[in-house]
Amino acid sequence: MNSTVDQLLSNHFPSLAKFPELRDEILAISQIHTFNAGDVILREGQYIKVIPLLVSGLLKVYKEDLNGGEVLLYYIKSGESCVMSITAMMKGVQSSVKGVVEETAEILVVPAEAAISIAKKYPAWNTFMYDLFSAKYDELIHMITTLTFENKDVLVHEYLQNEAKLKGSNTLKITHQKIAKDLGSTREVVSRILKKLEHNGQVSLRQGKIEVLE
Amino acid sequence: MNSTVDQLLSNHFPSLAKFPELRDEILAISQIHTFNAGDVILREGQYIKVIPLLVSGLLKVYKEDLNGGEVLLYYIKSGESCVMSITAMMKGVQSSVKGVVEETAEILVVPAEAAISIAKKYPAWNTFMYDLFSAKYDELIHMITTLTFENKDVLVHEYLQNEAKLKGSNTLKITHQKIAKDLGSTREVVSRILKKLEHNGQVSLRQGKIEVLE
DNA sequence: TTCAACTTGTGACAAAAGTCACTTTTTACT
DNA sequence: AGTAAAAAGTGACTTTTGTCACAAGTTGAA
Secondary structure, eight states, X not given: OXXXXXXXXXXXXXXXXXXXXXXXXXXXHOEXXXXXXXXXXXXXXXXXXXXXXXXXXXXXXXXXOTTSOEEEEEEEETTOBOHHHHHHHHHTOBOOSEEEEEEEEEEEEEEHHHHHHHHHHOHHHHHHHXXXXXXXXXXXXXXXXXXXXXXXXXXXXXXXHHHHHHHTOSXXXXXXXXXXXXXXXXXXXXXXXXXXXHHTTSEEEETTEEEEOO | OOHHXXXXXXXXXXXXXXXXXXXXXXXXXXXXXXXXXXXXXXXXXXXXXXXXXXXXXXXXXXXXXXXXXXXXXXXXXXXXXXXXXXXXXXXXXXXXXXXXXXXXXXXXXXXXXXXHHHHHHOHHXXXXXXHHHHHHHHHHHHHHHHHHHSOHHHHHHHHHHHHHHHHTOSEEOOOHXXXXXXXXXXXXXXXXXXXXXXXXXXXXXXXXXXXXXX
């Protein structure tokens, strides 16, 4: 029984699934849920009751600003979990970020208490988390260097390249307004940068659609 | 024997020291070293051979830019360790950041292999690391929101407040040039912002010295 | 097809940040 | 006291980013 979840775990979280006891324990206490694009699965100020293991789809993690703005911090893709949920859970504090489903996501949901007990028993779980922490640190630090040393056109370009890579398509269905919101900028600024990128042959623009050429 | 290190561990890392076996294991394999202001104890591209536990003093962690610039990412203070060292060590990759001693630092040095084996045996070690990861995440994310939503004057002001807090004094011995370098900006820009802050009564300026008033 | 909603374009301007060249002040030392 | 080095001030200018107001285009549904 439960062979489907078993397979999902083996396919998408091999570093966890290769330890039979750990795998069995996760299978015993987790449930699979599907969320749709636009669903907000984690809100700022919310307490962490579950740890998500993303089997398929794509999430975006945002930090909200006081004045209604928000910045995209990083993505969570298949085979990953939410580092901010982990740390908030371990400390028993509220989430300081927002998690939004970008592409229909199948999520293996592990109850928080179970995750804590697993973390104590299985080094592999911690190793998995360390790797994840590390990857997200690198992303945050890269973002800081881009914000510090580069102009917005680099920020926009890297955003588009990231989107293309994570969505597995160079043709993005996205508006200038959405890009501006993700980057904490304004539509006009993004529009002008996109025109510049198009002029440089880096993208090709159509209404509601951007093709990433390089 | 070794009662000094024992005390340092108990005083500065209570969450680790309260577990006798863990404490003894750390004492058995760690050494205490003193570093002076200006010492670079971790370089970009360097492999991680030790995990530092900071007993006293203050470190600054920088990300270097291709064009000779650098940004201050966060501080490491007494009772903390270096998260980037931990993650780089666990993954066996080179350091992507630079660690510089800001104030004379006593550091308990744990060999990397020992740290790995400790992490497997003692949940408390991992809990300590999770807390640390969490704290540094918060700092990085706050930096990203400041860079995204605020002007440089807020960045400079927060920098000064941080320096004052971490150094335990509202009178900072620092030049405009140094601030500019830490923030990845230029001296003139920082000088003008400082003048503005002084005009607002938030700081008081003298050559090579800044008093943080609020 | 025709309109309404959404999306993008654009010019004019303001504000913020960076650059350059040079002066003035302060400090530390002979 | 005199002086060189370091630190800070400053004006003029450029570039980048943000803001505002409105025009023009695209799209999908009635």
